[in-house]
Structure formats: structure tokens, C-alpha cells
Amino acid sequence: MTSTATPPRTSAPSSRPSVAPQRGRRTGGRRRVVGTVVAVVLVVLVATAVWLVYFSSVLATRSVVVSGTRDLSAEQVTAAAAVPLGRPLARQALDDIARRATALPQVSAATVTREWPGTVRVSVTERQPLLGITQPGGFLVADKAGVVFAAETTLPPGVVQVSADPANRPLLVELGSVVDALPQDVRDQVTSIEAVTPDSIRLKTVSGITITWGDSSQSALKAQVATALLASGVKTSIDVSAPHAPATR
Structure with a gap:
């Protein structure tokens, strides 16, 4: 009687998912979330800054300072320059203000600058009588x-x-x-x-x-x-x- 022996089968090792890829996916997900949050915060900050500077009353024009006068009074220059008070300082049309100031016959040139947080400075050069x-x-x-x-x-x-x-x-x-x-x-x-x-x-x-x-x-x-x-x-x-x-x- 002949018997045939068959060697016992060995089971293949079970495959387990690698830990490193899972960790990488979790890290990447967190980075994307953080990046999105940072981007949203930056957008909000920029929008807030734009609103504060260009549209709110926080940085509105509250005063006008005149310099360089000799024969004219500061009140005369202020009246001619007609700076719109209450308008956001960033939105003041400086060239237009200077043009109005030079409409005074005594003024040969005018320079207009912003002085934060709320002042417009009008510097004039009066004509020299000759x-x-x-x-x-x-x-x-x-x-x-x-x-x-x-x-x-x-x-x-x-x-x-x-x-x-x-x-x-x-x-x-x-x-x-x-x-x-x-x-x-x-x-x-x-x-x-x-x-x-x-x-x-x-x-x-x-x-x-x-x-x-x-x-x-x-x-x-x-x-x-x-x-x-x-x-x-x-x-x-x-x-x-x-x-x-x-x-x-």
C-alpha cells in the first residue's frame, strides 16, 4: 500500500496597510485646512483694511493745515482749496485741491499732501511782487x-x-x-x-x-x-x- 504525503500548506502573511501613507494623508489634510484658514483670514484682514482706509469714517478728513502764506491768510487758502471734510483721507483728490488753491491770483504754486490719520496739508507759494x-x-x-x-x-x-x-x-x-x-x-x-x-x-x-x-x-x-x-x-x-x-x- 502506497501512501503519499503532502506537505502542509503555509498560509501567506497577511498584508496590513502601511502607517506612513496614512500619516502623510492626515498631515496633508491638516495643511490644506490650515492654508485655507490662513487665506480666509488674510482676505478678511485685507478687506477690513480697505474698508477702514477708503470707506469708513475712522480715517476721515477732519482738518486742513495751510503753510507757506505771506500776504494771504490761512482762511483764504482753506476756502479756495475747498477740501471736503468727512471724506476718507485716502480718497481726497489732491490734484484737484491744489488746482483750486492756485485759482487764487496770489498763489503761483500749491502742493497738497495727506497727514495721517485725518489731516490735509496745503502748502502754497505766493507770487513775489516785483x-x-x-x-x-x-x-x-x-x-x-x-x-x-x-x-x-x-x-x-x-x-x-x-x-x-x-x-x-x-x-x-x-x-x-x-x-x-x-x-x-x-x-x-x-x-x-x-x-x-x-x-x-x-x-x-x-x-x-x-x-x-x-x-x-x-x-x-x-x-x-x-x-x-x-x-x-x-x-x-x-x-x-x-x-x-x-x-x-
């Missing part, structure tokens, strides 16, 4: 740019009296260039300047001397020549219209 244009009952005052910006009953200190058409701005610019070129001691001697055309400028001094200037070209050189000739004791007149060949009488 020419006093003779008029019935007083003078129209113009700066070196030929801009007439004030009327006075008497000639302001340091302003040179001129006879010219106040509506002729190019001519006033020529006269301003001449006055600007004069040394202070010579300017102090000038009682008046007259001109009908840009090349017919003439100055008169306290001693009665007439200085024929011509146009405003080479005014710095003409001023040097005129200064030297005045110091030499000229009696009646000086002609520096051709400064390299001046004439005296």
Missing part, C-alpha cells in the same frame, strides 16, 4: 512772470514802478527780467521804468538820469555796465542797449 503798474488811484502789482495778482493804493516796498500796458504780459515779462538783473543798490536808485514795446525799455533814477535799456537780452551785462557808468558820475543819460558799446551824456 512790478507796480501805474493806474489811476494806485498800482496793479505783477510778479516776474508778468502775472498781475493784486491792486494797491500805494507802491509796496521793494516794488519798482512801471509804465506799461498791464494786459501785455510778454512786455511785463521783459520788464521783470530787467528788474531781476539789477543789483540791489541800482534797483534802489530806479524810480520808474517805462516801455511801449519790448525793445524800448527805459529806466529813470532818483538823480534824474535816464538809462536806455533796449530789450531784456543781456540784462546781466547791461546791469554791470550801467552800475559802472552810474558810479562814474554820468550827468544826464546812459545807453546800454548795446552793452559792448555803451554811450553816455
Whole structure:
């Protein structure tokens, strides 16, 4: 009798899920949740900041500060600038405010800035009076740019009296260039300047001397020549219209 022995079967080891992938999935899930929360918080913070700065009354404009005035008052500049109080400071139209401030004839330039949390600063540059244009009952005052910006009953200190058409701005610019070129001691001697055309400028001094200037070209050189000739004791007149060949009488 033959018997066949069959070796016992060994069962295969049972497969168990790895712990590492499960841990990785849990970590990744937590990171995604944290990332989402952080993103939501950032969005909320940015939205809140935008609302606070641009739309809420927390940073609204509460005051206007004016600087740089000389003859104008702060109240005059404030009224002209017309800054809308209560508007969020970030939404103030600074260029528009500056444009309104320069609508004042006395203002040549204006700079507007924000000062947090709630102030608008308006810094102005007033025109420098240089020419006093003779008029019935007083003078129209113009700066070196030929801009007439004030009327006075008497000639302001340091302003040179001129006879010219106040509506002729190019001519006033020529006269301003001449006055600007004069040394202070010579300017102090000038009682008046007259001109009908840009090349017919003439100055008169306290001693009665007439200085024929011509146009405003080479005014710095003409001023040097005129200064030297005045110091030499000229009696009646000086002609520096051709400064390299001046004439005296």
C-alpha cells in the first residue's frame, strides 16, 4: 500500500496597510485646512483694511493745515482749496485741491499732501511782487512772470514802478527780467521804468538820469555796465542797449 504525503500548506502573511501613507494623508489634510484658514483670514484682514482706509469714517478728513502764506491768510487758502471734510483721507483728490488753491491770483504754486490719520496739508507759494503798474488811484502789482495778482493804493516796498500796458504780459515779462538783473543798490536808485514795446525799455533814477535799456537780452551785462557808468558820475543819460558799446551824456 502506497501512501503519499503532502506537505502542509503555509498560509501567506497577511498584508496590513502601511502607517506612513496614512500619516502623510492626515498631515496633508491638516495643511490644506490650515492654508485655507490662513487665506480666509488674510482676505478678511485685507478687506477690513480697505474698508477702514477708503470707506469708513475712522480715517476721515477732519482738518486742513495751510503753510507757506505771506500776504494771504490761512482762511483764504482753506476756502479756495475747498477740501471736503468727512471724506476718507485716502480718497481726497489732491490734484484737484491744489488746482483750486492756485485759482487764487496770489498763489503761483500749491502742493497738497495727506497727514495721517485725518489731516490735509496745503502748502502754497505766493507770487513775489516785483512790478507796480501805474493806474489811476494806485498800482496793479505783477510778479516776474508778468502775472498781475493784486491792486494797491500805494507802491509796496521793494516794488519798482512801471509804465506799461498791464494786459501785455510778454512786455511785463521783459520788464521783470530787467528788474531781476539789477543789483540791489541800482534797483534802489530806479524810480520808474517805462516801455511801449519790448525793445524800448527805459529806466529813470532818483538823480534824474535816464538809462536806455533796449530789450531784456543781456540784462546781466547791461546791469554791470550801467552800475559802472552810474558810479562814474554820468550827468544826464546812459545807453546800454548795446552793452559792448555803451554811450553816455
